[in-house]
Amino acid sequence: MGVMEKMRKGTGVILWVLIFSFGILWMLQDTDLFSVLQKGPRSLGAVNGEKISLDEYNSRMQYFTQQHTRQTGNSMNPELRAQYQQRAWEALVNSKLIQQKMDDLGITVTDQEVVDMISGENPVQFIRQQFQREDGTIDRAALQAAIDAPENTQMWIRVEQQLRQQRRQQKMSNYLQSSMRVSDYEVEQEYIRRNTTADVSFVRFSYGDVDKSEISVSEEDLRTYYENHSDKYKRKESYRFEYVSFDKTPTKQDTMRTLNDIKELRSDFASAENDSLFLNRYQSSTDYTAELVPKSDIRELYRSVLDVAEGEVTEVIRDQGRMYLLKKKEETASKVRFVVFSLDVKADPVATLDKRAKKADDFSYFAEQETFTGEAERRSLSVQEGFATKGNNFVSGIGQSRQILNFLESSEPGAISKTIELPNLFVVLHVTEVTPAGTQPFEEVKKQIRTVVKNNKLKQHAVKQANTLAEQYDNLETIAEKSGNEVMTVSSLSMNDATIEGAGREPKVVGAIFGLKKGAYSAAIEGTNAAFIVKVNELRKADVQNLTPQVREQIRRELEQSKNQVFMNTWIEQLKEEADIEDNRDRLLSG
Structure with a gap:
């Protein structure tokens, strides 16, 4: 009764509150605020406050779509469309950044x-x-x-x-x-690098030959390395998820349909006057060729063409998801000319693919209502796991997929995707974990740090052993004998080389070699896979007097092209890092 009494006494106040509230609601309704809130962002994004409109984006996508259709004759599949959508976004962002930079620099056209x-x-x-x-x-x-x-x-x-x-x-x-002009000095140095060669002998101390029992790694070693190299263990945002898949493999019915289709075309192929036109009209999976080839070169799959007369077509040949008809055009004692027509066995868009897509849609819907794993168990579907990193289209367990990355980058743990169509699969994902960007904890990377530290100690041990022998003996033969290695030689090693014959990729060692004089021995050189003691037997340094104007200009163009490409990529990335980029794609383009 106390509560009811309070309500009766407060009725007047409540009534005024309700009237005031509804008055505000009506006023807000007149201002169209709710429709604005429901619509969400009005632009696809912004770069430093400059909007990227949906019209700009759609125009760019229309260009990409038309270009793709002209080049391939086909429409985009969902995965390819997702890749082009990312390209369109990046192109618009880059364009805005460059336009803004031109404004900053005052670059105008009168x-x-x-x-x-x-x-x-x-x-x-x-x-x-x-x-x-x-x-x-x-x-x-x-x-x-x-x-x-x-x-x-x-x-x-x-x-x-x-x-x-x-x-x-x-x-x-x-x-x-x-600002990226290539100087004469740079051209000449590149000419010298390309044309300077040496003959060398060396003894190689492989890191793998070091006695592992002599190497110990302490906890302090690991923590010291981690603290000094923490930048190596920075990670991007990453995602763990589970998924179920519905394959797009053709059924037996699809195979029989293709078999019937190609059988019906057999007589038309035999009577066709223009075989190239026939293959194009019926979309042959094999390109048109009609070369006269030796009979001995015909592969086993096509040998039945030898059993038919000129102008006739073989029976249907079936092999690994493709069906063939071969039409003999000409035959001599040792050669034959024939045309190959083929059709791939594909899943029927309606009878097969739509049916499986519907199963995937149903699973996604009911997984949202119940639980992902529970629905998978109810349908006896195998649940698999995957992992992806922000900005990297490669998805473990699945392969390249921009669509999946788009979903993961805009999802929270627990999110379940709609059906995603890939080239060979329909998949439905369940996000289980989102790990933010940052430095990986010591305990997570401790194992891989141990490997790095151990390898570094192996290197140090091998370099120390090599230096000790180099100080004691002044010829490679004795050093090789004492260390149980052999003396190896390489002729005409180029200053521009990154690999050494018999030793693998060793750019640091190559660089050290060309810092030596003829007849000189090196101290131990720490390489990628081994330590080296080297002797330069012959050194042929290029003379810039032999640099012709034509070669000079060619080298200049190559260096400018390389420098420009590296600079432009770096410059754009720097502009992005400094920019305030607003991305509303997940809100405007979802679904």
Whole structure:
């Protein structure tokens, strides 16, 4: 009764509170706030506050889609589409970053520059293609008439925008490349590296030959290494998940359907006048060829073509998921010409693939309602485990998949995916663990640190043994005899080489060799797989006087190309690290 009494006494207050609340709700409704909240972000993302619109993204994806269709004749599968979606996003982000950098640097294009690109002494290629005479000169009258025509106004506005952007980007490129010029000194040093050679002898002390019982690793050794090299154990965000799969393997019915299809085409193939056109029309899995080949070179699978007459087609040949018909075109005593038509056995899009996709969809739905493992047990499905790292498309247990990475990067532990279609599978994922980026704890990496520290001690032991022998003896034969190794020789080792014949990849050792004088012995050199004591028997240093202008220019171009590629990749990544990039893709493109 006490509670009811309080409610009666407070009725007036409650009523006013309700009226006030509903009044605010009506007012907010009039401002369209709720529809805004429901819509979520209005842009796909932003780069330093500059929006990336959904229209920009869709336009880029449309370009990629059309380009793919033109090149392959096929539409994108879901996995390929996910890869192109990532490319479209990265292209838009990079474009915004470069545009912003051009603004920061004050790189602009004047109206006169645009005019010169269209009607100047040396117009751009687009204008040349449209208005160039047969003698190579520009038809100025026709160009001016096209500029003055009122119906072309909108077209010229678009051309001007494109040319202005093209010119601006060229200025930016020139600005960056001006700081990456390759000097004559760099060209000459590269020429010397490529053309300087040596003949050497050496004794190799393999790290694997060191007596392991002489090596001990303490807890203090491990912790010291960890503290001094903690940057090596930084990890990106990673994901553990479990999944069930539904394969897309063709059924027996699919095999019989393909067999019936190819049987029905047998007579048409025999009567076809243009075999290339026939293969193209019926989408042969084997490309058209009709070469005259020796009978002895025909592989076993195709040998039945020898048993039919010219113009006839063999019975259907079945092999590893593909069916063949062979049409003999010509035969001599030792050679035969024939055409191969084939069809792959594929799962029927409706009868097979849609059915399995529906099973995967059903599993995903009921796994959300119950539990992932419980639903898998109820359906007698095998649950497998996988692991992935942010930014790396390789997914352990499955392979390359941008779709799976997209789902993992936007999910919390416990999330269950919708059906994801891969080239050979439908999969449904359950995220079990998300590990944030950071430095791995000592205990997690202790085992691998032990291996590194032990190997370092093996190296130190081998280097010490080699140095002791080098100090005691002044010839390789005695050093080899005392150490139980052999003297090895290599001729014409190039300064640009990274490997040593008989010793494997040893760039550090090669570098040390060309720091020695002819006839000199080295101290112990710590290599990748062994320690080395080396003697230079002959040294042939390249003379830059032999560097021709043609070779000089070729080396310059190669160095500039290499330098530009490395610089541009590094520069873009640095811009990204410094930028504030907002990514709303998981909210706007999900589902």
